[in-house]
Amino acid sequence: AQTVTQSQPEMSVQEAETVTLSCTYDTSENNYYLFWYKQPPSRQMILVIRQEAYKQQNATENRFSVNFQKAAKSFSLKISDSQLGDTAMYFCAFMKMGNTPLVFGKGTRLSVIA
Amino acid sequence: GAVVSQHPSRVICKSGTSVKIECRSLDFQATTMFWYRQFPKQSLMLMATSNEGSKATYEQGVEKDKFLINHASLTLSTLTVTSAHPEDSSFYICSAPDPGQGRNTQYFGPGTRLTVL
Numbered sequence: 180a181q182t183v184t185q186s187q188p189e190m191s192v193q194e195a196e197t198v199t200l201s202c203t204y205d206t207s208e209n210n211y212y213l214f215w216y217k218q219p220p221s222r223q224m225i226l227v228i229r230q231e232a233y234k235q236q237n238a239t240e241n242r243f244s245v246n247f248q249k250a251a252k253s254f255s256l257k258i259s260d261s262q263l264g265d266t267a268m269y270f271c272a273f274m275k276m277g278n279t280p281l282v283f284g285k286g287t288r289l290s291v292i293a
Numbered sequence: 294g295a296v297v298s299q300h301p302s303r304v305i306c307k308s309g310t311s312v313k314i315e316c317r318s319l320d321f322q323a324t325t326m327f328w329y330r331q332f333p334k335q336s337l338m339l340m341a342t343s344n345e346g347s348k349a350t351y352e353q354g355v356e357k358d359k360f361l362i363n364h365a366s367l368t369l370s371t372l373t374v375t376s377a378h379p380e381d382s383s384f385y386i387c388s389a390p391d392p393g394q395g396r397n398t399q400y401f402g403p404g405t406r407l408t409v410l
Binding site: 195210212213216221222223224226230270274276278280281282283284286 | 315324325334335337338339342353376381384386388390399400401403404406
């Protein structure tokens with residue numbers, strides 16, 4: 180079975196600064212997908228960024244980027260130029276290939292401070 | 294991204310009644326949908342996999358007779374909580390893989406907050 184671990188229950192960052200959220204996972208699969216989802220107070224799950232395990236290049240989406248270390252099974256999220264609207268719960272998630280469900284970490288609550 | 298809707302967004306019911314929650318994929322067909330449950334300050338936990346035209350697959354510890362899932366069409370899955378009790382109060386969220394992206398990305402409905410009195 181796959182597991183996802185987020186070791187930081189809460190984090191805070193000053194507006195315009197950079198913050199990194201950690202995530203490690205365990206799997207015996209060689210090909211899979213990794214995600215970061217954001218859950219604001221509305222509780223709508225919003226996809227932030229996706230990484231295919233077979234791609235060595237780290238995914239980037241505007242201010243969001245990941246550091247994917249496949250051998251170490253590590254998948255951290257870096258948020259640059261933090262904005263107040265980034266305040267939310269962030270969940271790291273793992274998905275096997277095919278039509279399979281997501282396995283989530285416990286989440287990190289991020290607060291962006293003005 | 295793809296759009297998934299859920300209805301109702303919030304429901305309050307008395308103990309012993311049944312509640313039906315609908316999950317719809319609005320702009321794509323979904324042969325599979327997933328139902329998750331999220332308790333306050335916790336993560337999402339998979340309850341079951343809903344398969345169009347066949348029986349749902351339930352996770353260990355989830356009572357299939359209590360949480361009835363019907364995936365009658367390629368755009369609709371329903372979750373019925375039968376004889377609801379206060380401990381069933383939770384946030385229920387569905388997701389569906391977007392076939393436009395090789396089914397490797399899932400999009401979520403806005404969720405349904407169930408409160409059982």
